[in-house]
Structures are given as C-alpha cells and as structure tokens.
Ligand SMILES: Cc1ncc(C[n+]2csc(CCOP(=O)(O)OP(=O)(O)O)c2C)c(N)n1
C-alpha cells in the first residue's frame with residue numbers, strides 16, 4: 207500500500223542520504239520524492255512509499271526516521287494516502303493536512 | 313559525558329595560550345585538547361597518512377594512546393571499555409584502509425547500542441571526491457551502522473562538534489558516532505574556544521498514567537506471566553529496577569544473550585536464557601505464557617525462533633527506552649516507551665495470583681538443569697566454564713568470541729552484572745574476544761577479565777597478543793580448541809546432512825607456542841583432572857596469560873532450536 211511521509215530535516219551534510227538510506231533499508235521503496243528549498247536551516251521532504259512486504263509498519267518507520275539526529279519532525283497525512291505524486295508535493299505545503307507521527311526528539 | 317562549561321576549557325585554553333606563543337596550534341591540537349577536556353583518558357588507534365597530524369598532536373598530551381595491531385581491534389577494545397563504563401570509548405584510524413578496517417567494530421557497536429566515538433583521518437577537503445590515494449567515503453559507508461556521523465569542515469568548530477558527538481553517542485539509546493577529519497582541517501591553524509553546552513538529547517516522554525493502569529490491569533488478568541529481559545535494561549540503567557520488580561511480583565523471568573546478568577543470578581524465579589540455545593525451562597515458560605512483559609528486548613530472531621509461533625498465547629506489554637522498537641516485529645497490546653525504572657515502578661501487582669505458575673516454572677527449571685557429568689576424562693568445556701566463573705566470583709568479566717564457546721559461556725557462566733558479559737551479540741563478530749578482553753582488562757585491572765575464545769576466532773585478531781604484551785594487560789585468555797569451526801560444524805552435522813565443508817582446523821598452530829613467541833605466559837590443558845589447577849593459574853596470573861585447552865571436536869551446544877523452527881521444538885542431546 208502506498209503511504210506518504212513528510213519529514214522536516216536540518217540542512218546537514220549527509221542528512222538526505224541518511225534519510226533515504228534508512229527508508230530503503232527498513233523495507234520501503236521510494237516511489238516519489240520531493241525536497242523543498244531550504245529555509246531557516248531546514249527543509250521539507252515528502253515521499254510516497256511502498257512497503258516491500260506486509261510485515262513493514264509505517265508507524266514503526268516513522269519512529270525510526272524520527273530517531274535520526276537531523277530530523278526535526280515526521281508527519282503522516284490526514285488525507286487518503288493513495289494519491290498522485292503531484293498532490294503529495296502540493297500537500298507538503300499545507301501543514302494542516304498533516305499530523306505529527308511522533309514527538310520531536312529535541 | 314556532559315558538555316563542558318565554558319570555563320573549564322578556558323583553563324586548558326590558558327595553559328595552551330602560553331604554549332601558543334611557542335607553538336602553532338592546529339585543528340589536530342584542538343581535537344586532542346577537546347578529548348582531554350571531555351575527560352577522555354585513553355584512545356585506541358593506529359596511525360597513517362591522513363590522521364598523522366593528530367598523532368603529532370598526541371605527543372605531550374595526557375591522553376594515553378594504545379597502539380593496537382589492527383584497527384578492528386581498536387574499535388573492539390574501545391567497545392569493551394564503553395560497555396564497562398557507560399561512557400563512549402574512543403578509537404582512531406587513518407583514512408582508506410584504516411577506516412575500512414574499523415567498520416566491523418563500528419557495526420558491532422551499533423548493533424549492541426554501545427557508545428563510541430570513531431575518529432578517522434580523511435584526505436584533504438580539496439581531494440575528497442576525486443578517488444585520491446587512501447580516499448574512501450567512510451562517512452557514506454558507515455551510515456547504516458552509526459547512530460550519527462559528521463565531517464568536520466571548519467577547524468574552529470572542532471570542540472563544539474566533538475562535544476556534541478559525545479552527547480549523541482552516550483545519550484538516549486547509545487551508539488557509535490563517526491567523526492571524519494579531513495587532513496587540511498587538522499593542519500589548519502586554529503584557536504577555537506569551547507562553546508557552552510550543546511543540545512541535550514531528550515529521552516522519550518513518560519508513558520501516560522492510563523497506559524500504566526492498562527498494563528496493571530493486563531497483569532491482573534494474567535495467570536502465566538513471564539518477564540522477557542533484554543540488553544535495553546542495562547542501557548536504561550534499570551538492572552536494580554528489574555531485580556526489584558522480580559522480587560516484588562515473583563514473575564518468572566528469562567533473558568536474551570544481552571540480558572544475561574540483569575536478573576540476580578541466584579534468583580529462584582530466573583529461568584535462564586531463552587532462544588536458539590536457551591534452556592528448556594525458559595523456552596517452555598515463554599511458550600506457555602499468557603502475558604509476556606518484554607523489557608528492553610527487541611524480539612530478535614535468535615531469541616524468538618519462528619516469530620509467528622513465539623509465545624503464541626501471550627499478550628504483550630513492551631517496555632523500552634527506544635520508542636522505535638515497539639511494534640517493530642511483534643505487535644504489543646501495550647507499548648510503554650520511556651524510562652524503564654519509572655515504568656516498572658508504575659506497574660502494580662496487587663491482584664496478581666500466580667503461585668502455581670511460579671512453582672511449575674521453578675520445578676521445571678530444576679528438572680531441566682544442565683548436567684555436568686559428561687563421560688570420559690577429556691575437558692568438558694561447559695563444566696570448566698561454570699567452575700571458572702564460580703571461582704572467579706562477582707569480579708568475573710568474560711569477553712567472548714563467537715561460536716560454540718560463546719554459547720557455553722552464556723549457558724553456564726554466572727554473571728553478577730550484565731556489563732560483565734561482553735559478547736558480540738547483535739553482529740556475532742568472530743575476533744571480538746581478544747581485543748575486548750584487552751580493553752576490559754585495561755578498564756578494570758582489578759577484576760578477573762577472561763577472554764573466552766575458540767581456535768577459529770582467536771586467529772581473527774591474534775596479533776593483539778602483541779598489544780597485551782606491550783602494555784602488560786592482565787587479560788586471561790581461555791582458548792577452547794576443538795580443532796574446528798565448531799558452531800558451523802554443528803549446523804552442518806544437523807542441518808546439512810553431515811556434509812562437513814571447510815570447518816576442519818586440524819592444522820592449527822600450537823597456540824601456547826604462538827603465545828610464547830609473543831612473550832606471553834601460556835600452557836596447554838589436555839585432561840579434566842588438570843582443570844582446577846589451570847583455573848587457579850589463570851586467575852592468579854598478574855600479566856597476560858593464555859590457557860590452551862584441548863576439547864573434543866564432537867562436543868555440541870544443547871539445546872538447539874533448528875533454524876526456522878519454534879522455540880518449543882528445541883532439539884536436545
Ligand atoms: C567474522 C566472522 N566470520 C564468520 C562467522 C561465522 N561463524 C560463526 S561461529 C563460527 C565458528 C567459530 O569457530 P571457533 O572460534 O573455533 O569457535 P567454536 O564454535 O569452535 O567454539 C563461524 C565461522 C562469524 N560469526 N564471524
């Protein structure tokens with residue numbers, strides 16, 4: 207099942223590579239990926255993801271992403287997740303349509 | 313390690329300021345001064361081109377550098393020190409091959425959540441990305457096996473970034489943090505000041521009262537609860553809390569490989585290790601339980617066997633310091649992320665009535681206790697290990713290698729504290745034992761640190777005998793020589809139709825002679841009657857010593873849960 211994840215991430219060397227690597231390693235395929243321009247030292251990444259098998263759990267992934275030191279916030283959509291990538295990209299700009307998946311680390 | 317107040321570094325800075333008039337200060341000096349200021353006293357390492365500025369700055373420093381003979385050993389030794397102290401161990405290597413040699417040690421620390429700082433030299437910034445001599449992207453290569461990593465690009469930020477790396481390594485769920493240091497940054501003239509404290513890492517918030525009440529309610533409904541203890545208990549500083557909880561509730565407990573030593577070893581309701589080489593009493597209790605209280609464990613496949621038939625009738629309360637572990641492999645009815653001590657204290661057991669269940673578990677534990685009356689006159693390794701740990705007493709620290717001997721240690725040795733059992737649990741890396749023993753014996757020279765290794769494993773880092781000799785490290789090496797890669801042989805015997813492929817080490821060197829060649833006291837033990845004297849000699853030695861113990865190559869580890877089977881289907885001798 208396709209799911210969306212929105213991540214606020216600090217502008218740190220390797221941060222994006224670390225994020226993408228973790229998502230793939232933990233059993234998800236990245237179907238679409240959008241990174242906004244950075245502002246105030248961070249930027250927003252929106253991904254649509256497909257789990258490689260049924261055992262993969264999006265809530266657990268969100269918590270694993272939240273453990274990354276450069277991650278400032280992890281959000282899951284408040285709308286139907288099976289949407290086209292363009293909409294996902296648009297949705298990234300509308301914060302009220304996302305809910306925080308886990309409390310911030312810092 | 314906490315961040316330094318600005319004044320503390322100012323003290324060192326003033327000393328350095330005086331020196332500054334005489335000598336030029338560089339990024340490398342800042343690295344060394346920062347480590348000193350953070351309270352680091354020992355680093356394990358190996359020099360080479362890109363890290364040479366740091367080695368230059370080390371002379372005259374209060375830091376004691378331990379020259380190992382392979383970078384992997386630097387990481388393993390730092391790892392052992394960290395497990396014993398709870399503070400990050402530090403290792404140091406050059407770029408390229410030095411850095412790649414560290415990777416196994418970094419992965420080991422990551423999978424066992426050990427705080428570690430890894431400093432690697434890197435080619436100069438301008439050459440990075442050009443396939444320069446001894447350039448590898450260790451920052452990229454290590455990403456899946458570090459808690460965090462940084463490349464320091466600005467020498468002025470060295471103190472601040474290293475201090476933060478320590479906080480990250482030691483905070484929350486600990487882990488390794490790699491710091492890559494381009495050579496030009498190390499060589500640049502730099503006079504940084506120490507910044508005020510960096511951001512502390514918050515632990516997970518305490519679970520709501522209502523969740524604790526639900527856990528209490530679930531417990532009250534249970535007739536057959538089992539406490540399943542993992543390494544997270546030690547990481548969370550909750551050993552006493554677990555012991556109190558066991559005493560207060562009387563709930564039978566089992567432990568993972570990393571959870572060994574958490575329960576009091578003499579506790580009546582402690583049933584031993586569960587899983588692939590767990591005891592029958594432990595595995596059956598979990599199989600029959602109706603409520604599994606998982607405490608700092610992560611449903612690792614070596615512990616659970618076939619996951620879908622693990623504790624099949626049990627509801628799960630999962631308590632962990634790391635919220636990301638909850639629901640990862642098994643859904644919990646109640647997930648409680650936070651401080652384990654606080655959570656256990658919040659679960660009350662007023663309504664618990666499990667006397668019959670407890671008696672059943674205890675009776676089974678006695679009925680299925682390990683036997684030590686093996687026939688013959690050869691050394692029976694399980695009996696020797698049991699005796700060794702009992703004679704050594706509460707100061708016994710084992711640094712294990714990987715194989716049958718490692719499982720025998722887990723099954724038969726007595727551990728007064730979990731951190732006294734140093735084992736490569738998550739990675740299962742042969743070669744850990746000797747460098748870990750060296751790191752442990754340097755950290756706790758007062759204790760009885762014994763490296764327990766096999767004839768296969770010791771050869772992976774045997775060069776470290778030179779390190780033990782050079783520094784006179786009081787590490788005691790018990791080498792159980794079955795002339796084979798025993799654990800692999802056992803699997804071939806049972807799961808590959810006795811097709812013994814490449815496990816025969818008939819042509820091993822004479823290990824006592826090898827030790828002698830390194831200048832280390834050593835002797836060989838051939839028969840059972842020599843065991844008490846051998847243990848006595850090992851424990852009384854003041855410097856490094858090796859006991860080369862010949863054992864029967866056909867000896868196996870029992871019980872054994874076949875791969876892919878349920879724990880309930882364990883094979884026994
Ligand atoms: C670095 C590494 N390579 C391979 C293995 C696979 N392996 C696990 S146990 C084992 C045999 C270990 O032999 P030895 O040290 O003699 O211990 P024994 O089982 O004989 O007690 C091997 C090859 C491993 N765990 N680590």
Ligand SMILES: [Mg+2]
Nearest residue numbers: 766767796798
């Ligand atoms: Mg062997």
